[in-house]
Amino acid sequence: MWTIGGTFPGPTLESPIAQGMIVEWQNRLPARHLFAIDHTLHGAGRNLPDVRAVIHLHGGRTRAASDGYPESWTVPGHSPGNSQICHYPSLQHAAPLFYHDHTMGINRLNTWAGMMGFCILRDAREDPLNLPAGSRDIPILICDRTLRADGQLDYPVSEKPGEPWVPEAFGDAILANGKLLPYLDVEPALYRFRLLNGSNGRFFRFSLTNRPHDDALQFFVIASDQGLLAAPVPLRRITLAPAERAEVLIDFTPFAGQHLELISDSFQILQFRVATGGSLGTNKVVIPSAARSADTIPSTLHPTPRIPESAAVRTRRLTLDENMDYIRRSMGMLLNNTPWHAPITEKPVLHSTEIWEFVNLTDDSHPIHLHLVRFQILDRRPFDQFAYQSKGTLHFFGPAKPPAPEEMGWKDTVRADPAMVTRIIIPFDGYAGRYIWHCHILEHEDNEMMRPYEVLPEGSHS
Ligand SMILES: [Cu+2]
Structure with missing residues (x-):
């Protein structure tokens, strides 16, 4: 793999909020790329070096200069121009963030190669909730990959010579923190898991089972992409699209001596081996039950008042489009029918709120x-795709559906389902500057399903 810091996932960055971090990402990749580059894709031409990298902190409220713009890549080497120095102020709520490559035209290859890891922002104001901590607070990056018969990492290619891009890459090996079918020894106690879907394109539908009984066991969702929900949500199954996160509490207390499994549809992902009687191994001190009084699930977490639609100064209607490329003879995807290099069209004003x-x-x-x-997320509403394509009018097939309870917190990635209008409300807080928005299916993103947007300084007219 091509990793950050020599492990996959890369080292977990941890910081209290508002303390800030300065990270120097040094590019010491080898001279040849691990996978086949499609030089016909925008931003991946033969005039550019094959091996390039730039790191983005996903979910970070970061100034544009440190955000990892896709065209601000570095090349391998040890001289000063070969590293990317980023300031992450972390002036935001505690949240399970992650960093990953974002290089123009080859992001899907670099990230698949292994360039990603967690960044956990913590807030001491959450301490009174007594959520599981230390060895019972575990980030788990789950992703699919393809392994060749010799065990080496592989990435699919198309059948077209010279144009290896594929519209989607699905692997049949599901890795949990880089391991295939691993197990985790746990105590019969309450645990906090921070789940991240690190796949290029695979959606997961996680559930917890006690095979062979195959019951879907209950767990509690306590946080989404950008931190704690208002209250824990009991669930037996949760969908995570690529780049979405969920934090869950699992209580292993009733399962002493049993094996449970985290699964997604038919895929086994991770086995939990629950110790008997509160001890784990021979040297471990048995925790008296009185000392585990913190093993309760709080009834409330963090207030997340809903933003009223009236707070928005404007609404932008943006289409997600299929685009038949007759030269490539393949289907590409676009945002608002506009390619990456076209002039910026979305220019919200700093500290204003918009609906997209x-x-x-x-x-x-x-x-x-x-x-x-x-x-x-405001809602999702089914509409007539054909009427929109032919007349440009929105004809709805039914009422708007509110987001699921586990989607009611702060998000940075939203599932926009087919034949639906998905509405989000966005306070543009942070910094003025040029940023991007994109589809997080990395094959789509690399082939034009990404656009710049610009936050204008306060007082500007968008
Ligand atoms: Cu997409």
Whole structure:
């Protein structure tokens, strides 16, 4: 793999909020790329070096200069120009963030190669909640990859000579923190897991089972992309699109001596081996039950008042489009029918609030991510794709559906489902500057499903 810091996932960055971090990302990749580059894609031409990298902190409220713009890549080497120095002020809520490559035209290859890891922002104001901590607070990056018969990492290619890009890459090996079918020894106690879907394109539907009984066991969702929900949400199954996160509490207390499994549909992902009687191994001190009084699930977490629609100064209607490329003879995807290099069209003003509605004209669900900001999901509403294509009018097939309870917190990535209008409300807080928004299916992103946007200084007219 091509990793950050020599491990996959890369080292977990941890910081209290508002303390700030300065990270120097040094590019010491080898001279040849691990996978086949499609030089016909925008930003990946033969005139550019094959091996390039730039790191983005996903979900970070970061100044544009440190955000990892896709064209601000570095090349391998040890001289000063070969590293990217980023300031992450972390002036935001505690949240499970992650960093990953974002290089123009080859992001899907670099990230698949392994260039990603967690960044956990903590807030001491959460301490009174007594959530599981230390060895019972575990980030788990789950992703699919393809392994060749000799065990080496592989990435699919198309059948077209010289144009290896594929519209989607799905692997049949599911890795949890880089391991295939691993197990985790746990105590019969309450645990906090921070789940991240690190796949290029695979959606997961996680559940917890006690095979062979195959019951879908209950767990509690306590946080989404941008931190704690208002209250824990009991669930037996949760969908995570690429780049979405969920924090869950699992209580292993009733399962002493049993094996449980985290699964997604038919895939086994991770086995939990629950110790008997509160001890783990021979040297471990048995925790008296009185000392575990913190093993309760809080009834409330963090207030997340809903932003009223009236707070928005404007609404932008943005289509998600399929685009038949007759030269490439393949289907590409676009945002608002506009390629990456066209002039910037979305220019919200700093500290203003907008509603963006994604009119999905494709047959795919696209996880849409905006850099810099956090947002709330307003609703999803089914509409007539044909009427929109032919007349440009929105004809709805039914009422708007509110987001699921586990989506009611702050988000930075939203599932825009096919034939639905997905609406989000976004306070553009943070910094003025040029950022991007894109589909987080990395094959789509690399082939034009990404656009710049610009936050204008306060007092400007958008
Ligand atoms: Cu997409």
